Amino acid sequence: MRLITSTAIALAVAATTAQAETEISFALWGSPQEAAVWASIAEAFEAAHPDITVNIEVSDWDGYWEKLRVQVAGGTPPDVFAMDAPLYPDWQLRNVLLDLQPYIDADPSVLDGVFPVTLEAYQTDTGLFGVPRDFQTIVLYYNKDMFDAAGVDYPDDSWTWDDFRTAAAALTLDKDGDGTTDQWGAWAEVYDMEPFWGPVIWSHGGEVVDPASGQTLINSPEAMAGFEFIQQVWLEDQSMPTEEQLSQYGWDGLLSGIAAMGFSGHWSVPEYAEAGLNFDVAPVPMGPAGRVTGVNSAGFVISSDTEAPDAAWEFVKYAISEEGQSQLANIGLAVPILEDVAQSDAYLEQPVQINHALFVEALEYAHMKPVFRGYEEWSGAVGDSLNLAWTGEESLADALDEAVALGDDALARNN
Amino acid sequence: MGNLRPMGLERWWVLVFLAPTLVGLFVGAFGSIFASVGISFTDWDLLTPPTPAGFSNYAGLPDDRLFMRSLVNTLAFAGLYVPLTVAISLFVAIGLNRSIPGLSFFRVAFFLPTVSSPTAVGLLWTWIYAQDNGVLNNMITAMGGDPVRWLSRDVALYSVVIVNVWGAIGGGMIIFLAGLQAIPKDYYEVAALDGATAWQRLWFITLPALAPSMFFQMVLTTINAFQAFDYIYILTRTGNGNSTMPTLVFSIYRNGFRFFRMGDAAAQAVVLSAMIMVLTVIYFRLQKKWGGQP
Amino acid sequence: MKRDTAADMLAFALLLFGALCMIGPFIWMIATSLKPVAEQYDGRLIPITPTSENYPRLFEIIPMHLLLWNSFKIAAIATFGQLLTCSMAGFIFAVVRFPFRNVIFVILLVTLMVPGQVTAIPQFVIFKFLGLYGTQAPLYLPAFLGGAFGTFLMRQYFLTIPIELAEAARIDGASLARIFFTIYLPLAKPALAAFAIFAFMFSWNDLFNALIYLPSNLEKTTLTVGLALFQTQYSGQWPLMMAASLISVAPIIIVFFLAQRHFISGISMSGLK
Numbered sequence: 001m002r003l004i005t006s007t008a009i010a011l012a013v014a015a016t017t018a019q020a021e022t023e024i025s026f027a028l029w030g031s032p033q034e035a036a037v038w039a040s041i042a043e044a045f046e047a048a049h050p051d052i053t054v055n056i057e058v059s060d061w062d063g064y065w066e067k068l069r070v071q072v073a074g075g076t077p078p079d080v081f082a083m084d085a086p087l088y089p090d091w092q093l094r095n096v097l098l099d100l101q102p103y104i105d106a107d108p109s110v111l112d113g114v115f116p117v118t119l120e121a122y123q124t125d126t127g128l129f130g131v132p133r134d135f136q137t138i139v140l141y142y143n144k145d146m147f148d149a150a151g152v153d154y155p156d157d158s159w160t161w162d163d164f165r166t167a168a169a170a171l172t173l174d175k176d177g178d179g180t181t182d183q184w185g186a187w188a189e190v191y192d193m194e195p196f197w198g199p200v201i202w203s204h205g206g207e208v209v210d211p212a213s214g215q216t217l218i219n220s221p222e223a224m225a226g227f228e229f230i231q232q233v234w235l236e237d238q239s240m241p242t243e244e245q246l247s248q249y250g251w252d253g254l255l256s257g258i259a260a261m262g263f264s265g266h267w268s269v270p271e272y273a274e275a276g277l278n279f280d281v282a283p284v285p286m287g288p289a290g291r292v293t294g295v296n297s298a299g300f301v302i303s304s305d306t307e308a309p310d311a312a313w314e315f316v317k318y319a320i321s322e323e324g325q326s327q328l329a330n331i332g333l334a335v336p337i338l339e340d341v342a343q344s345d346a347y348l349e350q351p352v353q354i355n356h357a358l359f360v361e362a363l364e365y366a367h368m369k370p371v372f373r374g375y376e377e378w379s380g381a382v383g384d385s386l387n388l389a390w391t392g393e394e395s396l397a398d399a400l401d402e403a404v405a406l407g408d409d410a411l412a413r414n415n
Numbered sequence: 416m417g418n419l420r421p422m423g424l425e426r427w428w429v430l431v432f433l434a435p436t437l438v439g440l441f442v443g444a445f446g447s448i449f450a451s452v453g454i455s456f457t458d459w460d461l462l463t464p465p466t467p468a469g470f471s472n473y474a475g476l477p478d479d480r481l482f483m484r485s486l487v488n489t490l491a492f493a494g495l496y497v498p499l500t501v502a503i504s505l506f507v508a509i510g511l512n513r514s515i516p517g518l519s520f521f522r523v524a525f526f527l528p529t530v531s532s533p534t535a536v537g538l539l540w541t542w543i544y545a546q547d548n549g550v551l552n553n554m555i556t557a558m559g560g561d562p563v564r565w566l567s568r569d570v571a572l573y574s575v576v577i578v579n580v581w582g583a584i585g586g587g588m589i590i591f592l593a594g595l596q597a598i599p600k601d602y603y604e605v606a607a608l609d610g611a612t613a614w615q616r617l618w619f620i621t622l623p624a625l626a627p628s629m630f631f632q633m634v635l636t637t638i639n640a641f642q643a644f645d646y647i648y649i650l651t652r653t654g655n656g657n658s659t660m661p662t663l664v665f666s667i668y669r670n671g672f673r674f675f676r677m678g679d680a681a682a683q684a685v686v687l688s689a690m691i692m693v694l695t696v697i698y699f700r701l702q703k704k705w706g707g708q709p
Numbered sequence: 710m711k712r713d714t715a716a717d718m719l720a721f722a723l724l725l726f727g728a729l730c731m732i733g734p735f736i737w738m739i740a741t742s743l744k745p746v747a748e749q750y751d752g753r754l755i756p757i758t759p760t761s762e763n764y765p766r767l768f769e770i771i772p773m774h775l776l777l778w779n780s781f782k783i784a785a786i787a788t789f790g791q792l793l794t795c796s797m798a799g800f801i802f803a804v805v806r807f808p809f810r811n812v813i814f815v816i817l818l819v820t821l822m823v824p825g826q827v828t829a830i831p832q833f834v835i836f837k838f839l840g841l842y843g844t845q846a847p848l849y850l851p852a853f854l855g856g857a858f859g860t861f862l863m864r865q866y867f868l869t870i871p872i873e874l875a876e877a878a879r880i881d882g883a884s885l886a887r888i889f890f891t892i893y894l895p896l897a898k899p900a901l902a903a904f905a906i907f908a909f910m911f912s913w914n915d916l917f918n919a920l921i922y923l924p925s926n927l928e929k930t931t932l933t934v935g936l937a938l939f940q941t942q943y944s945g946q947w948p949l950m951m952a953a954s955l956i957s958v959a960p961i962i963i964v965f966f967l968a969q970r971h972f973i974s975g976i977s978m979s980g981l982k
Contacts, residue, residue: 027925031942032771035927057925060937062656063916066672070921073461074833076842090675094462180547191653243653244566247541248549249750255945256750275746275945377674380657384481387653391568406480417804417872419879425805428885432801435794436817439854443835444820447828454827461830503727510724512972522969523962524728527735530910530961534940535954538947539734539741548752581731589903590862592972596899597869613716627865635858638821667826681827688822695818 022311027057028082029064033270037331044327045318052311072096077303079312083130085121085297089373092129098302101127103313110317117363118297118337121371131320134334135297136265137362138195139281140164141272146171146183146260155261155282161203161229164261164285168239171260185239186261187246187253190230190390191383194369195263198294201226202367203287209407211372214415216382216407219400226287227389227396234390243390254279265296266359270332273352280354283362295366298334335359374414381406455681461671465678472682482683485666488572489687492647492662493640495576496583500636501629503580504587509621511588512595522588529585537649540578541566544650571651571660578646583639587632594628595621626702633698641691644668663687742951749947763952770943772927773956776935781960783848783919783931784912790852791859791908792901798855799863800889804875814864821857825917833921847922848915848931852908859904866900867893902971909964932957 028038035058042054057078059067064082071077083091091097104110104127111119111131118132140155147154150171155164168185175182188196193208201208206223209216217223234240246253252268253259255275262268263284272279284293300319302312318324325336326346335356336342342360350356372378382403389399421429455472459465476482511521528536543550544565552562565574602620611619622629644664651660656673658665663683671680737754742763744756751757767773801807802814836847870893878888894901916933923930927938936953943949 029941030938032927032938033942035938055924055926058938059920059925059934060941063920063925063934063937066917067920067925069461069672070830070833073830074837074842076837091462094460094675096462178548191657244546244564247566247650247652248538248545250538250945250947252945258750271942271945274942374674380669380673383653383657387657387659391659393568417868417875418806419804419872419875420806421885425885429801429805429807432797432885432889435853436798436855436860437813439794439851439856440813440817440820443832443851443854444828444857445816446835447831448816448819448823450831451823451827454831507724507727510720515721515724519966519969521724521728522972523966524732526965526969527962528731530958530965531735531738532936532954532957535738535947535951536734538950539737542752543734584731586907589906589969592969593866593899593903594869596972597866597896624869627868631861631865634818634861635821641822642824664824664826667824671826677827677830684824684827687824688819691822692819695822 021051022308023053023055024079024306024308024311024315025055025057026080026315027059027064027068027078029061030058032058034058034331034333037327041319041324041327042315044323045315048318049311049314052308052314054315072303075305077305079306079308080300080302080315082133083299083301085132085299086369086371086375086379088121088130088299088301089371090375091301092124093373096304097129098304098306098309098312099127099129100131100302100313100316101129103317104128104131107317110320113338113340114320115337115339115342115363117295117366117368120368121297122299130299130301131316132297132299132337133319134325134328134337135295136267136334137295137359137366138199138263138265138284138293139358139362140261140284141254141264141268141279141281142261143254143257143259144278144280150260154280155285157283159282159285161200161285161287165229165233165237165239168233168261169237172237172239181238181241181245182258184241184253184259185237186233187240187259188263190234191387192379193382194294194296195265197226197230197386198367198369199263199284199292200230200287202292202294203284203289204229205287205289209370209372209378209411211370211411214408214411216378216404216411218382218407219397219404222289224397224400227386227400229287231389231396235392266335266356267333269350269352269354273332281358282355283358283365291365293362293366294369295363296369297337372411372414374410377414378407378410381410451681451684454677455685457678459677459681460675461677462675468678472678473686475679476682476686479666479679481661481666481669482663485661485663488660489641489643489663491572492576492579492643493637495573496579496640496643497633497636499576499580500583500587501632504584504632505591505625505629507584508588508591508595509617512592522592525588526585528582531582533582533645533649536582537646540646540650544574566650568659575647575650575660578650579643582646583636587636590628590632590635591625594625598624630698630702634695637694637698638691641687738951738955742948742955744948746946746948763948764956766949767939767953767956771935771939773932773935775928776930776932777956777960779845779930780913780932783845784909784960786849787852787912788905788908790849791856792905794853794855795859795904796863796894796897796901797889798860799865800867800893802860802864803867803870804872804888804893805885817855817857817860821861829917829921836922842922843924845923848912848918852912858911859908862904862907863897863900866897870896898971899973902968906961906965906968910961913961 038056042056045054046052068081118135122128122130122132142155152167152170171185172181173183174180190196198208201218201223204222204226206220206226207217241253249256249258254262255271283291300316302309306312320337322338322341325338325341329336329341329347332350332352336347341347348356385399385403385406388394389396456468457465458468507525511518546552546562546564551565556562564570598621603616606616606620642664643662647660647662648658648665651658653659667680667683670676740754740756743759743761745758745760748757802810836842841847874892875888878892914933916937919931919934927935936957939953
């Protein structure tokens, strides 16, 4: 018996060593849980392609970008790596990514059934240098228990920003009666545009930025109206915790159970579920210009220095295939880019039972998160300036003017 | 400083003893320093080859708001942090260089903050500094005072200095404790026979004998002050990786690793290093003047 | 004499107060690590329903034993390398006169002053050139090539040892190596102990180099990198985070505890009356 097993192992080993000719590395940001799912995706891929071995490397978000920069600068980039759409031009325009268009032209069916909006970010004049892996639409998360306790109706698709404001005020409570607030109606990440202020501005009819002409557009009267709304909810009503208050509870008010509502993408679902929150999601409220949310995607790119471009492409192809996407949907961190998979049980019937279909429906009224070279520098300049308004050091109008001036500088430096 | 002149075979020993250091210096460290200065005269986005930029990275520094704010913050921080850290850790080391009850407990207690992870302890400090129901403000209001906004822009500097000093005393204590071991016991015995007071012993025996450790600790604390990052970032960060109290290394990190501006980052790093060097030279002079061995 | 006693009492009281301030947050961490997640923000020190489940859970989420072992292996080797090569160099700088001594020493000090963010990439290129990328060598090999911190620290200590000791031994015909190993090194035990704590701590806490040089794979990397990954998923669960942080500092505390015994109290409180 033992002899047979060891012979079988020996044969298997011989078989793999004979065939495993190509080794590719795939780097991404993520969590231990994602690392495990990706290991199983790689395993399934290797079973179908016995001649390719995939080494998965997962780092935390900050560490991922640090390591990637050093690796690329040092001339040893991973073969395949994950990309965040807004940062894609920074890498693509510096010629470190492989042109995927020839592969796609050779086999156009790989992109069949991909949500078109998710491809937009990766489009260049000459074609695609990256393909999306999954996408995120921003929705309104709410803590059902807090709504029940306060006797407030759950948010629904009839909500306007004013309804949001009223509910947020009603949900801001001093539960132990010590004179200080211990539950807030909502919390939001207000530094980057993605989760909150982008959708607010858009739904008030404002625009954020026009990278082509190098203009930051957030000081228009419409955008201003959006920021004033934020100011009202946050600073006047005090229905949202200040950064100082929030910092005592980690960085996510919903997650730490001190806020009844929050704005986020699908990435929050596993974390909220793990923390035992009783939550669901609703569309972002409507503004004077209707309902608008943001969509952003993560994707795959291949290094232009890779020694195994074909094997790398095979892996990417597998990861965006129905098979790969179904496994990915299982992690529950994002929405699959294939329409079929997004409508299938693999996505809709995840272990965490919330309104998953909403994230897909949101595409109908979603604006793409801006994608341009120097995004982080621009976002930093704008966020820094806006912060002056949120801490009360400058008036909103002054802060916005400064944000526009510094944002435009950042755009100019990157052109 | 010892001035043994090596003779014959001894020259080889000198070389053998210094070999690892020299190799390390020339293969790694020296190359890195050289490269940093070189990079500061280029525009380099890390992904494509650097292009020469002359002095433009340096010339642009005064207009760089993030850099200028960081510079002011860093200098203010260092001005408080260095003297406090050196003085307190010296006091603690002298206090814990005696046989007092529970000596090991005391030493471990003062060392613990040095090893604690800034992420985890940072949260505790936000609880201590919290505006509503924070530990400090509860104490203040209990005594009838008005609560303080510890992390607001005007006060944050002091709050952040306290946390950093708290985290640095243990390291300084170790250096001084080691230095104190080198002072011969008989010095004190003779002094005691002469009827010297505790202050006289401290002033005329302990401090002069500690001069080398003191010089070391001053230089290292200054370097740490100029490179301080963790606690400051954790206590003053806003969303998306920004900070309301940026420091120089924060600015260097952001330029180099976020904004694809390694040339600017290198220029800032060179300025940072130059400032530490100037201070080191000043300490060196002071030490010499004071009669100690630097 | 009376005044000395009073001063001693005051000093002791101050130290006790200081020690409590120092240890307070740490005790709070231990207490928080023993709470269920539901109680994490209740503001109490003592958990209502204490639980030790956070510790075994950590080991289920990430392979803590592998990470601890990897970190320990690297830190132990690095500490040994640093103690050896830095004390050798520190001895020469303190005792022997040789050409360019001050110049070399100053350059060495400058390496401490340049922030690591800028030197990281040149260093990476060097290690890649040497064929060491992807191995653990970049994390411990430099430890065998001296270093500014340790050389500086050891030099300062050796300076306090009377040079007459070396001169006398030399007249008796002792080689420099002999003087180093039989006179200076034994006398420098307190400094070596202090340096061992720092060297171990630097290596143990190193996140950036471990991130850059080791494969980002939970079986192969160190504790710091593993915990950074862990935080992306569990940053809202402070009891778990506190438990992780406590486990990760335990080895350094053990090293400190062992090393500090070499700081033998020179003066006893009563001996000076």
